[in-house]
Amino acid sequence: VLLARRLIEAGVRFVHVQWPREPGDLSSNRPTWDTHADNNNRVKNVLCPQFDVGFTALVEDLSDRGLLDETLVVAVGEFGRTPKFNGAGGRDHWGPVFSCALAGAGISGGQVYGASDANGAQPHSGRVLPQELAATIFHLLGIGHNATFRDLADRPHHVCNGQPLYKLLGNGPATARRRAATGVVAPVPDFRPINAVKKTG
Structure with missing residues (x-):
């Protein structure tokens, strides 16, 4: 994330930050966010804490340097996770509902756009x-x-x-x-x- 900020600061127009496979993210022998097993533990104790720190640091860093207004930060995957758990305590691939985060470049911050139904299975509003x-x-x-x-x-x-x-x-x-x-x-x-x-x- 620090390298991403430095590249933006140097004038690079497109920067892609890939979430790497780390030793601490192998609690169920699955790479990164593909939580087909042990979903709750991995999301709560391994994945989200790292993401929260990294994403927040990048946005704050860009803002402090006056770069956020001219930089669009997008955090997104290609699908969501099933609303029901499988037999391994994981959640499998699910296309109908997933989330992303946008910051900077004219995005009006502090808002949540759209909502799923109570089960997190289908869009409810703001699809x-x-x-x-x-x-x-x-x-x-x-x-x-x-x-x-x-x-x-x-x-x-x-x-x-x-x-x-x-x-x-x-x-x-x-x-x-x-x-x-x-x-x-x-x-x-x-x-x-x-x-x-x-x-x-």
Whole structure:
């Protein structure tokens, strides 16, 4: 996390922090957050304490250095966990409900958006689709969520098919330096086949 802050401070535009496999996270011989066994103990005593310290430290560090307004911090996995425990005291993969945390870059802090039902099985209110989360991220990066780019066959592709979650945003831009989304995507991905790329040198 410290390295992530230093990279951002140095001007790196995209930083990915991967949760590593650590010896202290093998209480059930399972890596990291994949809690198919011993879920409660691992989440309460191993995973969440480390996450809380690291995520909070990163956000506070960026804020103290005046970088948080221009940095979007996203903590998210690709799915949630089953509302019922399995025979090993674990929770398996579950797609209908999961959570993420957003901070900085114009996100209005101190709010919880959406809720599950009482069992944590299905969305109850404020359902957010993956494409809406993606559109929100693009919007905060200054990339028009309705923008298109063309592949080698000149076919148009939308960057995203969702709409930004404007309710998550504050009343205005976080700083004067943030530009409104223009709909222009740059750089456009290079879709040429590898064998068609000319080698130089």
